Amino acid sequence: MTLVFEKRKTVSKTAIVVVPFISFAVSLVLTGVLLVTFGANPFETFAAMFKGAFGSGRAFTETLVKAIPLMLTGLGVALAFKLRFWNIGAEGQLTLAGVAATWVAVYWSPWLPAPILLPMLVLVGCAAGALWAGIPALLKTSLKVDETLVTLMLNYVAILISQFLYYGPWRDPKGFGFPGTEMFPKAAWFPRIAGRAHIGLYFALVAAAVLWFVLQRTRWGFELKVIGNSPKAARYQGISVERNILLAVLLSGALCGLAGVGEVAGISRRLQQGLSLGYGYTAIIVAWMAQLNPLAIPFVAIIMGGLLVGGDQVQMVMGLPSSMGLLMQGMMLFPMLAGSLFTEYRIKRMTGTQTREAARGGV
Amino acid sequence: MTETASETPLVEMRGICKSFPGVQASDNIDLHLDRGEVLALLGENGAGKSTLMNILSGLYRQDSGDVFIRGRKVDIRSPRDAADLGIGMVHQNFMLVDTMSVAENVILGMASLAFVPDMAAVKRSILELGERYNMKVDPDAFIWQLSVGEQQRVEILKQLYRKAEILVLDEPTAVLTPQESHELNDVVKRMQAEGKSAVFITHKMDEVIAFSDRVMVLRKGKVVAEKTTRETDPKDLARVMVGREILFHIEKAPFSPGAVVLELKDVCAEDERGLPALRELSLQLRTGEILGIAGVAGNGQRELSEVITGLRPVKSGGISINCVDATNHTPLQIINSGVSHIPQDRIAVGAVGDMSVANNLAMKDYRSAPIASGLLIFPWRILEFARRMIGAFNIATPSPETMVKFLSGGNIQKTILAREIEACGSLLIAVYPSRGLDIGATESVRKQLVAQRDAGKAVLLVSEDIEELLCVADTIAVMYDGKAVGVMPAEGADPQEIGLLMAGVSPSGKESRP
Known part of the structure; x- marks a missing residue:
């Protein structure tokens, strides 16, 4: 007798809701085991992490600070993933958008009227993110170049461009040799809501709702769904595959770009080292954990942000390495990915030959 | 050994039962197969033909019942057990690795395989087998380079290479052109001459007649008839298979065509490899008309449907729909002009x-x-x-x-x-719409096409089934080598003549290929 997965004919609605919670519980147990081997009390550690991430107003706003870029990049990559366009270049799109926003904030502000500085900053930042995503999209749709490699490699290019600028021509002359540009003028700052949490949060929430609506309720969303599932069938139905992939990926890049704009205009208020803490990569985890559902992404992003902030707390309070937070992120991903199987499959007990039958049935 | 073999059947299955959730796929089935015999398993989709053969080839396991091979009771637990007993199955969906060569696929998964296989020897025996059975395949070719028919040859070679004595073919002709089916028949006959046996699964009556010595008809998991092929005819078989008389004739309103809906003038187009697929093809189709395109698959039929629907560029010539030029319009423009398309690859x-x-x-x-x-x-x-x-x-x-x-x-x-x-606005293009469907579904598809025509729409029906064209179409055009080589009214058309045109022989007796 063996256990096998059998594909469900319709995705279970209960499973969609229940499975993530069970997966989360499993990941807590796994991390607990890990903590015990470190000689730490898992309950105390979890309590400290939770308190550090959600225990106070200040803690929660810090969690939001991390969650905002995760929401935006998560939405961006989720949109591309829906089309089976593997955009793992959110990091680069975020970074380049940060550079572009900095350019506007520092170099256009002397002559640009203050009230339109901020909208312009957002616009140019998003355009830069879209441009950076547009390169691999264009290569893919016109020459069939694999987008995974191009998006990944463009990350390094964008990061090196930003480094070149804040170490070189854009370095603040009054910065005591500190690598970074000069501080943005106040008109180019993202207003803050509470603590360091800025209005990027509103952008992210609105973007999530709009993206959900576009995918579920518009003709374009329907077309994207067909393209994602079968480009051949889409072409036959008169849907322009290349043009729509290009459009969707530009939008994906613009969303990732918006995250970068928020980081420079809302948090650091200058371009400097450590613009992104790997948000563009964590975004991939966020998108998958949310099962590419735009409405789930903000919640997942907050949990992920909480893990990052809580991880720092663990280091301070419990004397454990802060990488414990990162470890926990990884520990969460596995049960989540395994768990997502259960929404589409169920376990069946079978004898040896039945196993092969099921395997055949799946083909 | 040979003495006993002629008395005891090569394969005997007794009282085989197998159920799936909600379906009794095999219900107390008895089957026997003699040495050198070809048995046809006939039945509609879901009658339990494949299930029975999957049990024989070790993919499924019966709930009850016994299997005897050469008179000995056996327990077939896996395809490998089946292979050891000389049973080889060619599945409907080929089990080949696209990115590997023919030779590699042939030896893939064999139990007795050297750590570093002697590929030169493998290739030599593939060529030998190909020679012996008249199935030419280049052992170094990659699977993705091969046509569907060639891929099937690789599957059969794979089984022959493994010394299969009992070959099970699951709807082997569903993917083949009539030409290729004919060649397959030759291969099976050659194997038969060597004392090998075959079971082949089908739902086509004419194949039963052409291929088999004996036929077993299954319906809903039960054997409903067993006959010597010589003593039966297609009509009889169809009746037993479906359990009722089948209408080979479809009622339709008298033919009264109206305005021209689709017109092709000297259209040329290329296939994926850049070779000419359509050569100055001209056609005309009117409202209330079903134009049947006959022809062996691969003579430009798919390309024809694709140039009309905007999926393939027209190199030269022109297409007009409802008297408006539609040459090289986008698929969306064509759809908006009222054209519907039932594609070949559903x-x-x-x-x-x-x-x-x-x-x-x-x-x-x-x-x-x-x-x-x-x-x-x-x-x-x-x-x-x-x-x-x-x-x-x-x-x-x-x-x-x-x-x-x-x-x-x-x-x-x-x-x-x-x-x-x-x-559908005015034109419906249906490419092999009944291919691979059982009789019930085929009938309903054909009725729908006729209903569209009776409603005043123009229908372009691509089919390789002459009988279908004769009973559904009003006009028949035969395609050969990218050209329409003969256009005739369906009523009173001679199937022999159509067959000759399909084979590239003009009625005057000369081959029309340049």
Whole structure:
């Protein structure tokens, strides 16, 4: 007798809701085991992490600070993933958008009227993110170049461009040799809501709702769904595959770009080292954990942000390495990915030959 | 040894039962197969033919019943056990690795294989086998480079290489052109002459007659008839298979064509490899007319449907739809001019397996009211629309939200048909619409096509089944080598003449290939 997965004919609605919670519980147990081997009390550690991430107003706003870029990049990559366009270049799109926003904030502000500085900053930042995503999209749709490699490699290019600028021509002359540009003028700052949490949060929430609506309720969303599932069938139905992939990926890049704009205009208020803490990569985890559902992404992003902030707390309070937070992120991903199987499959007990039958049935 | 073999059957299955959730796929089936015999298993889709053979080849395991090979009771637990007993199965969907060579595929998965196989020897024996059975395949070719027919040859060679004595072929001709079917028949005959046996699964009557010595008819998991092929005829078999008389004749209104809907003038187009696929093809199709395109698959039929629907560029010549030029228009422009298309590849092109039946049904009508208004679409209206279509076209699906890939081939085709007919303005292009369907589904597809014609639409029907064309079409054009080599009214057309034209022989007796 063996256990096998059998594909469900319709995705279970209960499973969609229940499975993530069970997966989360499993990941807590796994991390607990890990903590015990470190000689730490898992309950105390979890309590400290939770308190550090959600225990106070200040803690929660810090969690939001991390969650905002995760929401935006998560939405961006989720949109591309829906089309089976593997955009793992959110990091680069975020970074380049940060550079572009900095350019506007520092170099256009002397002559640009203050009230339109901020909208312009957002616009140019998003355009830069879209441009950076547009390169691999264009290569893919016109020459069939694999987008995974191009998006990944463009990350390094964008990061090196930003480094070149804040170490070189854009370095603040009054910065005591500190690598970074000069501080943005106040008109180019993202207003803050509470603590360091800025209005990027509103952008992210609105973007999530709009993206959900576009995918579920518009003709374009329907077309994207067909393209994602079968480009051949889409072409036959008169849907322009290349043009729509290009459009969707530009939008994906613009969303990732918006995250970068928020980081420079809302948090650091200058371009400097450590613009992104790997948000563009964590975004991939966020998108998958949310099962590419735009409405789930903000919640997942907050949990992920909480893990990052809580991880720092663990280091301070419990004397454990802060990488414990990162470890926990990884520990969460596995049960989540395994768990997502259960929404589409169920376990069946079978004898040896039945196993092969099921395997055949799946083909 | 040979003495006893002639007395005890080579294969004997006794009282085989097998059930799947909700279905009794095999219900107390007895089967025997003699040495050097070809047995046909005939039955509609879902009659239990494949299940029975999957039990014999070790993929499934019977719930009860025994299998005897050469008089000895055996327990076949896996395909490898089956291979050891000399049983080899060629599945409907080939089990080949696209990116590997023919020779590599032939030895792949063999139990007795050296760590570093002697590929030169493997290739030599493949060539020898190919010579012996008249199945030429280049052992160094990659599977993706081969046509479907050639891939099937590789599957058969694979079994011969493994010294299979009992070859099971699951609907082998479904993917073949008549030409290739004929060649397959030769291969089977050669094997038979060497004392090998074969079981082949089919739902086509004429194949039974051509291929087999004996035929077993299955219906709903039970054997309903067993006959010597010589003592039966297609009509008789069809009746037993379906359990009722089949209408080979379809009622239709008298032929009264109207205005020209589709006109092709000297159209030239190329295939994927850049070779000419259509050579100055000219055709005309009017309202209230079904134009049947006969021809062996691969003579430009698919390309013809693709140039009309905007999926393939026209190199030269012109196409007009309803007297308006439509040469090299985009697929969307063509759709908007009222053209519907039932494509050749219904699984990969016609439908999206991972989307629901409802979404698949809406895949054309999502652009307009009532499903859409402006840029928005309304999921509940899609469901409403889908329920109506499911009812009107008798699509058997657990719910409108079931993924299309879980439907049977016939119901997937009905889903496509429903969508295309609903959206059809003036021209319906149907490419092999009944290929691989059972009799019941075939009949309903044909009736729908005739209904469209009776409603005053123009229908272009591509088929390789002459009988289908004779009973459905008003006019028949034969395609050969990218050209229409003969256009004739269907009524009173001579199947022999059509057959000759399909083979590239003009009625005067000369081959028309340049």
